[in-house]
Amino acid sequence: MARNVSSVTLSLLLLCLAIMLQGCSGGTMFPVTYWPLEPTGSTHPIGNSGSEFEDFSIPSAPYLHLGMDIMGNPAPKGPFVIVTSTGYVTLTTYGSNSTQNGIIISTSDSREYTYWHLDYNSIQQSVRDADAKAWGALSAGSKVARLHIWPSCQFHHLHYQIRKFLVSMTLLLVDPIWTVTPRNDTSDPVIEGVYFTEGGTNTELPTDSNGRPVLTGKVDIVAQAYDTQFGNYRTGVQSIWYVVIKPLLGKYSPVVQRGEVMDLEFPNNSLVNLIYRNSTPFVSNSDYCGTKKAYYVVTNVDDLGNITESGCWDTTAHPNGVYKVGVAAMDASGNTGQYWTTVVISN
Amino acid sequence: MNRCKKPIQRAAVTSLCFVIALATIVLVRRSGAASSKFSAVPIWEYAIPANLQGIIDDVAILPGDSQVVATTPNAVLSVGVANEFVLRFALGPGRSAVIAAEGSRVGIFTHDRDRVVRFEVTDLSGATLTQVWSAEHFHYRLAPKGDSIVGIDSGGASLPFEADHFVYRFFDSSGSSRGEVQSPGPQPKDSDYTPDGTCFLISNAQGLSSYSVADASLRWRISKKVKFFAPAVGTTDEVVASDDRQRNLAELYQAGQLRWGYTLADNVRNLGISPSGGFVLASDAKTLRAFGSNSSEPIWSFTVPNSHLSINSVAVNDLGVVALGAQHDSLGSGTVFILDPTGTEIFSKETAHTLSNAWIPVVQFDAMGGYCLIRTLEVMTMISISSHD
Numbered sequence: 173m174a175r176n177v178s179s180v181t182l183s184l185l186l187l188c189l190a191i192m193l194q195g196c197s198g199g200t201m202f203p204v205t206y207w208p209l210e211p212t213g214s215t216h217p218i219g220n221s222g223s224e225f226e227d228f229s230i231p232s233a234p235y236l237h238l239g240m241d242i243m244g245n246p247a248p249k250g251p252f253v254i255v256t257s258t259g260y261v262t263l264t265t266y267g268s269n270s271t272q273n274g275i276i277i278s279t280s281d282s283r284e285y286t287y288w289h290l291d292y293n294s295i296q297q298s299v300r301d302a303d304a305k306a307w308g309a310l311s312a313g314s315k316v317a318r319l320h321i322w323p324s325c326q327f328h329h330l331h332y333q334i335r336k337f338l339v340s341m342t343l344l345l346v347d348p349i350w351t352v353t354p355r356n357d358t359s360d361p362v363i364e365g366v367y368f369t370e371g372g373t374n375t376e377l378p379t380d381s382n383g384r385p386v387l388t389g390k391v392d393i394v395a396q397a398y399d400t401q402f403g404n405y406r407t408g409v410q411s412i413w414y415v416v417i418k419p420l421l422g423k424y425s426p427v428v429q430r431g432e433v434m435d436l437e438f439p440n441n442s443l444v445n446l447i448y449r450n451s452t453p454f455v456s457n458s459d460y461c462g463t464k465k466a467y468y469v470v471t472n473v474d475d476l477g478n479i480t481e482s483g484c485w486d487t488t489a490h491p492n493g494v495y496k497v498g499v500a501a502m503d504a505s506g507n508t509g510q511y512w513t514t515v516v517i518s519n
Numbered sequence: 520m521n522r523c524k525k526p527i528q529r530a531a532v533t534s535l536c537f538v539i540a541l542a543t544i545v546l547v548r549r550s551g552a553a554s555s556k557f558s559a560v561p562i563w564e565y566a567i568p569a570n571l572q573g574i575i576d577d578v579a580i581l582p583g584d585s586q587v588v589a590t591t592p593n594a595v596l597s598v599g600v601a602n603e604f605v606l607r608f609a610l611g612p613g614r615s616a617v618i619a620a621e622g623s624r625v626g627i628f629t630h631d632r633d634r635v636v637r638f639e640v641t642d643l644s645g646a647t648l649t650q651v652w653s654a655e656h657f658h659y660r661l662a663p664k665g666d667s668i669v670g671i672d673s674g675g676a677s678l679p680f681e682a683d684h685f686v687y688r689f690f691d692s693s694g695s696s697r698g699e700v701q702s703p704g705p706q707p708k709d710s711d712y713t714p715d716g717t718c719f720l721i722s723n724a725q726g727l728s729s730y731s732v733a734d735a736s737l738r739w740r741i742s743k744k745v746k747f748f749a750p751a752v753g754t755t756d757e758v759v760a761s762d763d764r765q766r767n768l769a770e771l772y773q774a775g776q777l778r779w780g781y782t783l784a785d786n787v788r789n790l791g792i793s794p795s796g797g798f799v800l801a802s803d804a805k806t807l808r809a810f811g812s813n814s815s816e817p818i819w820s821f822t823v824p825n826s827h828l829s830i831n832s833v834a835v836n837d838l839g840v841v842a843l844g845a846q847h848d849s850l851g852s853g854t855v856f857i858l859d860p861t862g863t864e865i866f867s868k869e870t871a872h873t874l875s876n877a878w879i880p881v882v883q884f885d886a887m888g889g890y891c892l893i894r895t896l897e898v899m900t901m902i903s904i905s906s907h908d
Contacts (some may be wrong), residue, residue, distance in 0.1 A: 210594040228633040230654050231677040245738035248573025248874065248896075264680060266658045266671075268576035269590060269617045269628070272679050286680060293573050293876055294894060297829065297850060301804070303707075304786040306766045317876075321574065321592045322628040323615050331678065461632060 188442045199345070201336055202351045203257070205312070208287060208332050209242050209319075210251035215354055217243040217403025219329050222347025223436035224408035225448045225466045226458040234450055237458075238439045239286065239333030240348045243403065246328035247291035253330055255314040256352075257285055263303035268292035271320055275299060275330070282338075288331035290317035325461035327380035342429060345439045347410065349401065349504045361399040361409045361501035363511035367454065368497075369394060371471075371484040374451055384494070385515045390484040393431070393470045394454055395499045395511070406464040409501035409509075411435050414470045416485070417496050428490055432483075437504075446472045470499055478488040487517045535661070556907045557840055557859040559866035559891070563602050564900040571604070573874050573896045576615070579622035580885035585901050587892060588625075588643065590616040595625055595645070595756060598899065608645035615839070617661055621886045624648070624665020633677075640665050640692075645806070649694040656688070662716035663886070666692045667732050669710070669719055671834050674701075685709065687721060690736045698735025706763075708747055714794040717753035727760055729775075739775030747787060751796030756899075757812060759799050760786035769801035771812060779815035781808065789833040791841075794886070798839045798860070804829040807843055819862030828854060832881045836888025840865075840904050844880035844893065853880045855893045857902065872897050 181436030206212035217242035221226070227234035244251050257276040266272050273295070274288035295317040310316075323326045335345040349355065368377045371390035381384050393414050398406040416429035434447065447468060449457045454467035472483040495517060500510040562585055567575065577590045586599030588607070595607040595616055601894040610616055610627065617626040625645070629637040631654075638659040639650035649668075651659070654671030657679055677684035685705045689697040702709075704724025711720050718729045718738060727748055728740040739756060744763035751757040756774040769787050770780040783803045791800035799810040807830060808817040821843065823830060828845035831853070835841045839860030846853040851873065857866035870880045874896040881894045884904075889903040 226633075226677065228631070228654075228677075230634055230677065232677055234699050235677050238677075238681070262707055266679075266709070267617065269615050270658050271630075272657055274680060276680060288678060288680065294874070295578070295877045297831075297846060297875065297877045300788075300831075301829070304766065304788050304804075306764065306786070308786075323592070323613050323628070327632075459632065 177258050186395065195496050196480065202346045203285070204351055204353050205256035206254075207352050208254055208256045208285075209244050210254060211299060212254050213354070215356065217405055217471055218401035218407050219243045219327060219403075219405045219460060220458070221349060221399070221407035222345070223439040223447070224458070225229040225444065225450070225456045227450065227456070228458065231328060234444050234448070236439045236441045236444045236447070237408075238335075238345050238441065239288075239330040239331050241327075241331055243327075243329050243405065244319050245403065246321040250318050250328070252294075252318055253287050253290060253316040255285075255287075255310050255312050255316060257283065258309060258312045259283075259285065261293070261299060261302040261308050261310050263299055265292055265295070269430070271322065273317075273320065275303075275310075275316060276381075283334065283336045286333040287316055288324070288333070289320045289329060292317075293318045294318040311447070327460050347437055347439060347504065349410075350437060355505055357401050357503060357505035357507060359399060359400045359503075360434065360507045361503050361509035362502055363499055363509050364396040364398070366468075366497065366499050366511050366513050367394040367396075368392070368515065372481060373450060374454055376453070380516055385513075386518050387487045387515050388517075388519050389488060390486050391471070392484055393451055393497065393499065395468045395470050395501070396454075396465060397468055397499075397509070398464065398466060399501070399503045399509075402501065406459065408436065408466060409468070410437060410504050411471055412468050412501040413473075414485070414497060414499045416490075417498070418490075419494065419496055425496075428495070429485060431471060431485065432475060432477045434468065434470060434473045434479060435477065440479075446479050446481055488519050490517050492517050525532075540773055554860040555861070555863045555865050557838070557865050557904065558907065559840075559857040559902050559904050561868075562901050562903045563597050563599070564898060565602055567897050567899065568604070575896070576896060577618040578881075578883070578892065578899075579618040579620055580883065580890055580901075581622040581888060582886040584885070585890050585903065586622075587899065587901070588618050588622045590618055590625070595643070597643070598793050607643050615657075619661045619665035620663035620712075621665070624661065626659060626661035626665070626668070628659065635659070638668060638670065640668065649690075649692055651690055651694050655686075660710060660712060660719075662712050662732065663714055664716050667697075667716060668694075669712075669732075671710070679705070685723075687719070687730075689730075689732060689737075690718070697733060700730055700735055706744065711748070711750065713753040715748045715752040715754070718750070720748065720750050720758065722748060727758065727772075729756065729758070741772050741775050747790050749790040749792045751792045752794055755796035757792065757796040759790045759792045759801065761790060761801075767803065771810070771815075773812075778812065779810075781810065781815045781817070783808070789830055791833045792836045792887075793835045793837045793839065795837045797837065798835045798841075800833045800835050800841060802830045802833055802843075806830075807833060808840070809835070809839070809841060818860075821856070821858060821862055821864075823854070825854070831878050832883075834882045834891070836884045836891075836904065838888060838904075838906065840888065840891075842882035842884065842891045842893070842902075844882045846875065846879060850875040853895070855880050855882060857891065857904070866902065868893065868900065870895050870898065
């Protein structure tokens with residue numbers, strides 16, 4: 173009974189959040205376009221999403237993935253990358269054997285569109301023509317190149333990244349999934365597990381004889397979660413949050429704690445170690461050749477929605493007893509996944 | 520790869536060679552090449568098998584030889600007078616290759632997910648000569664003779680376009696570090712070796728600089744941003760560069776000092792300089808101009824005879840023989856011209872293709888300048904260049 177009530181409660185919360193999140197996506201700051209890969213009117217599998225955890229053991233790792241990787245068949249037979257917004261072109265090439273050939277298109281209203289991992293052998297004449305000019309433009313709809321044959325695990329993809337220079341001279345990035353249509357993803361995010369640690373640490377709290385975590389003091393909630401978008405590749409989720417209810421037998425179960433939403437729509441690389449745990453036993457990884465894992469620190473959000481290490485769930489605010497903790501995640505299409513677990517507060 | 524050796528292909532190529540020879544005689548007569556002391560004669564043409572079309576990455580001509588070494592995502596191949604692709608060695612999963620400009624060495628990248636974790640230099644049989652283990656470099660450049668390496672580090676950025684600076688690390692033939700260069704504001708065309716491999720040029724927001732490969736020491740700097748550049752051998756300290764802002768301005772520098780500048784009618788599209796620095800090329804889409812190193816007055820100019828052609832590649836050897844590849848607006852054909860040092864056409868060839876890109880038809884000389892390779896994504900043609908002196 174308590175589970176049913178709590179599900180209703182959470183569903184209402186999810187609905188409100190969905191409306192809120194859908195409303196703040198893109199807008200005029202990041203206009204909606206077709207997809208940047210043929211066929212542009214169809215969805216394509218996403219291999220890596222914006223704000224997703226990445227760690228390839230390069231010196232800068234870990235970091236957030238700042239664009240989205242659109243999967244496709246590579247050159248010489250695969251589809252062409254297509255310009256989504258008209259703008260001035262900068263072509264960068266390191267040679268036909270490099271994975272790092274690409275273009276950046278700058279629009280007249282200070283947006284930048286990056287199309288990366290292009291196949292050198294199919295970069296189109298019009299791209300070079302535009303690049304040679306001081307203010308050479310490519311029109312929306314122009315063919316750019318096919319996808320580079322990715323050397324690892326056939327992970328052939330277009331890295332598509334969008335950012336805008338704000339009046340404040342700061343940069344705002346957006347997960348490009350919010351800017352493309354169609355976007356009729358129907359798969360729900362999946363939360364594989366929820367863990368409770370001492371605040372700011374990886375020390376898991378003990379469990380009682382029934383296997384229920386026994387919580388004391390300030391607690392972090394760590395959720396292992398992923399999404400799939402138009403395919404089978406694991407990606408990140410767009411937002412994640414938690415609620416705590418006090419189960420009351422035969423009665424309405426009140427929400428006693430509602431965590432602010434960790435909104436990952438706008439990637440900010442400086443937050444990677446606040447969003448994700450990446451040490452034993454919560455080792456996030458970005459291994460697209462294997463099974464990716466992402467451990468979100470759901471509690472690292474303050475009351476204003478800022479992602480911060482100081483965020484936590486202070487269990488001392490609640491009387492000792494049994495509670496249910498729900499973690500929910502949402503994708504850019506409004507699909508949600510949730511995971512419930514029972515805990516015991518014992519301060 | 521064994522299918523590359525089918526006898527039927529050999530027969531087809533032999534027939535093709537005959538047709539080429541015949542066509543060449545006609546073209547040579549038409550172009551009035553009899554008045555030139557240079558000649559350009561096709562010696563082989565190879566139709567790239569369908570399964571390799573569009574995936575040949577790097578191509579180099581062995582110096583003084585008509586043999587070509589090429590890479591695909593899967594293998595290192597060669598093609599030459601036998602007129603067939605021969606497998607040199609397979610690359611295996613997670614590896615890709617680059618050919619040293621002079622063709623005798625191969626650089627092999629080992630990839631692990633998004634990283635390059637190793638770069639090794641091999642001979643043409645695939646035997647490792649040296650290697651650099653590092654996850655810091657997203658790309659490597661291999662010296663023309665394969666005797667040094669420069670690793671390019673994006674300075675902490677996960678992708679190079681996000682980098683505010685690059686770090687270039689110089690390695691010698693044993694893989695030992697010879698120094699590094701910090702480069703703020705990397706440019707889209709970021710770096711290149713000189714043709715003799717003694718110097719390494721780096722373009723960034725501060726300008727274009729030349730460094731000694733031996734110890735990464737600065738030799739000279741041009742203190743303004745350049746768009747494109749092409750260097751001569753390190754001993755000349757000469758480089759032709761185009762201005763980043765005034766895109767129709769081509770300039771010749773020596774040791775960082777401006778020798779001359781020339782304003783083209785339209786944006787600079789191609790630059791070239793002979794390895795020893797005596798001849799300089801600059802073209803927009805329609806007209807190529809040839810210069811000596813001492814004067815901004817063009818020695819000659821050549822305008823494509825069809826306004827639908829755009830010049831996509833140029834090359835010049837130390838004798839001043841120039842090759843020019845131009846693609847038709849339709850993207851389905853092109854024309855290659857070879858001109859002697861006076862600008863007299865000594866050879867031309869129509870190319871037809873179904874696959875196109877922004878650089879075909881590509882023209883390139885071997886290091887000695889005696890052979891010129893013409894290639895599209897579907898056909899390679901080797902031209903022998905000779906002087907009647």
